[in-house]
Amino acid sequence: MSKPIVDYSLYLVTDSGLNHPSRTLLQSVEDSIRGGVTLVQLREKELDTEAFTALARQVHAVTKKYNVPLLINDNIDVALAIDAEGAHVGQDDITCVEARRLLGPNKILGISTGTPQEAQKALADGADYIGIGTCFMTQTKTPKRTLGPIGVRAILEAIPADHPMRTVVIGGIKHDNTRRTVSHSAGANGRVLDGIAVVTGIVGAVDAKVASEQLLSEFKAGYESASHYFKGENSAARASIEDVLKSFPQLLSTLREKSPLTHHISNYVVMNDTANATLALGGSPIMAPSADEAEDLSKVVSSVVLNIGTLTQSFVECMLAAGKHANAQGKAVVFDPVGAGATKLRETTTSNILNAMHVDIIKGNPGEISTIANLTGCTAESIAMRGVDSLGDGFSNPAAVVQAVAKRENCVVAMTGKVDYVSDGVRTVAINNGHPYQGRITGSGCMIASAIASFAAISPNDHFAAAVAGILALNLAGEHAGARDDVRGPGTFRAAFIDEMANLTPEQMLTEARIKTV
Ligand SMILES: Nc1ncnc2c1ncn2[C@@H]1O[C@H](COP(=O)(O)OP(=O)(O)OP(=O)(O)O)[C@@H](O)[C@H]1O
Numbered sequence: 230m231s232k233p234i235v236d237y238s239l240y241l242v243t244d245s246g247l248n249h250p251s252r253t254l255l256q257s258v259e260d261s262i263r264g265g266v267t268l269v270q271l272r273e274k275e276l277d278t279e280a281f282t283a284l285a286r287q288v289h290a291v292t293k294k295y296n297v298p299l300l301i302n303d304n305i306d307v308a309l310a311i312d313a314e315g316a317h318v319g320q321d322d323i324t325c326v327e328a329r330r331l332l333g334p335n336k337i338l339g340i341s342t343g344t345p346q347e348a349q350k351a352l353a354d355g356a357d358y359i360g361i362g363t364c365f366m367t368q369t370k371t372p373k374r375t376l377g378p379i380g381v382r383a384i385l386e387a388i389p390a391d392h393p394m395r396t397v398v399i400g401g402i403k404h405d406n407t408r409r410t411v412s413h414s415a416g417a418n419g420r421v422l423d424g425i426a427v428v429t430g431i432v433g434a435v436d437a438k439v440a441s442e443q444l445l446s447e448f449k450a451g452y453e454s455a456s457h458y459f460k461g462e463n464s465a466a467r468a469s470i471e472d473v474l475k476s477f478p479q480l481l482s483t484l485r486e487k488s489p490l491t492h493h494i495s496n497y498v499v500m501n502d503t504a505n506a507t508l509a510l511g512g513s514p515i516m517a518p519s520a521d522e523a524e525d526l527s528k529v530v531s532s533v534v535l536n537i538g539t540l541t542q543s544f545v546e547c548m549l550a551a552g553k554h555a556n557a558q559g560k561a562v563v564f565d566p567v568g569a570g571a572t573k574l575r576e577t578t579t580s581n582i583l584n585a586m587h588v589d590i591i592k593g594n595p596g597e598i599s600t601i602a603n604l605t606g607c608t609a610e611s612i613a614m615r616g617v618d619s620l621g622d623g624f625s626n627p628a629a630v631v632q633a634v635a636k637r638e639n640c641v642v643a644m645t646g647k648v649d650y651v652s653d654g655v656r657t658v659a660i661n662n663g664h665p666y667q668g669r670i671t672g673s674g675c676m677i678a679s680a681i682a683s684f685a686a687i688s689p690n691d692h693f694a695a696a697v698a699g700i701l702a703l704n705l706a707g708e709h710a711g712a713r714d715d716v717r718g719p720g721t722f723r724a725a726f727i728d729e730m731a732n733l734t735p736e737q738m739l740t741e742a743r744i745k746t747v
């Protein structure tokens with residue numbers, strides 16, 4: 230018999246230990262197939278060969294009834310004994326080459342991979358697919374590190390786009406992270422995951438059929454979104470930069486009329502200034518650093534700011550919870566990776582945040598954006614940081630960097646400095662407004678993140694417009710404050726800056742903007 234054609238979309242990996250107590254494993258398998266599972270792997274680490282073979286025969290009877298291929302984990306003898314459609318091996322099991330030799334050319338063979346090197350070896354060793362993981366922390370495995378969508382992406386990019394090798398992601402895949410994992414992990418080579426492999430999310434679910442239906446629909450949505458992105462289809466609906474700039478007076482008026490509420494997880498240094506800046510511009514802040522209220526808040530706020538300025542474990546927990554709930558509620562997430570390159574903890578936290586949620590807008594100085602560029606695999610110069618400040622003159626081609634990171638992360642990137650740059654991967658502008666005193670007080674970048682978040686609430690379908698408007702509004706306030714006679718240094722500037730945010734008129738957003746397309 231020739232090798233079956235496999236649909237990898239929803240791959241169930243069984244585990245008797247995690248099976249929901251209300252039904253047998255066989256029932257879980259059958260329910261899940263009725264819910265859309267396209268491929269099953271029997272993984273039973275605790276059973277001896279005899280018991281494993283007996284169970285495999287029973288499971289095979291079910292999968293055959295629905296024409297769904299069954300793969301056997303690790304034990305090639307069992308796979309051959311029951312004439313399963315194939316097998317899956319781990320890095321520490323029998324080698325891929327040996328497994329292929331034993332199985333012959335017409336069985337499906339998969340191997341677990343956790344690095345680009347392992348993926349490339351799998352290509353040479355005759356595997357049909359790779360299981361990429363561990364993506365997130367799981368109950369079944371406690372890995373030293375998780376890959377997250379960014380790590381999965383690096384592996385997808387190690388496989389030539391036109392190679393027949395198929396790919397699935399495994400490890401902590403649930404209905405609420407599937408869509409983001411699939412769309413976010415898509416490689417720059419155009420490779421999108423062919424499927425998701427799920428254990429607990431199906432066998433441990435109260436209703437395995439419903440869980441499978443949800444997972445399959447989330448996988449399809451993620452796949453669609455990634456594919457559209459590569460075809461450039463998501464650029465079709467973008468307003469022109471000219472139209473965006475023209476919309477600013479109205480955006481500011483609406484912001485003041487609606488006064489959108491923004492959940493801030495900000496740092497100890499700037500907490501008060503960011504709350505006052507939000508109010509002065511016309512928005513409404515709530516500074517709430519406890520993870521326990523993140524879900525409730527996500528239902529009532531219009532946007533969220535995650536600021537890692539003064540990092541503690543409880544801030545991190547709150548940011549992860551707030552981001553996740555904001556994603557679920559469709560509220561904009563603005564990420565301010567303060568001091569991202571300064572320490573290992575800030576770098577790891579930045580990576581964890583980008584992996585754990587979809588960030589809508591990243592706002593940082595050149596040092597912070599360079600750290601993110603390197604974390605996400607964009608080629609960019611490394612910009613040194615001293616503490617929370619970026620050193621030197623920045624990038625030689627800043628517009629190209631913000632554009633590359635925005636494209637890569639499928640979000641808007643705003644990079645501050647003497648000249649500010651904003652890109653959504655397609656539209657990129659340089660903003661030449663602002664006053665040098667903004668660089669001499671602490672938190673002027675953080676206040677910009679707050680302004681962007683208020684505008685994102687007013688402009689939910691165009692976060693590029695929100696980011697440019699937020700930067701422009703505060704830079705104009707900075708110019709007006711810096712020009713005042715009563716401002717004699719950073720201290721008096723700080724108070725005047727807040728005043729001028731409140732005094733800013735919608736018309737000034739049009740007449741005083743020095744913004745050009747780059
Ligand atoms: N020399 C300058 N001239 C004009 N505007 C400036 C100057 N320096 C900074 N700014 C403005 O200040 C804002 C904040 O930028 P900056 O890069 O200093 O933020 P940051 O380093 O993240 O700040 P913080 O960490 O203190 O919040 C930007 O909008 C920028 O336009």
Ligand SMILES: Cc1ncsc1CCO
Nearest residue numbers: 496498538539567617672
């Ligand atoms: C100075 C400083 N240190 C941690 S956060 C912060 C304010 C800039 O965000």
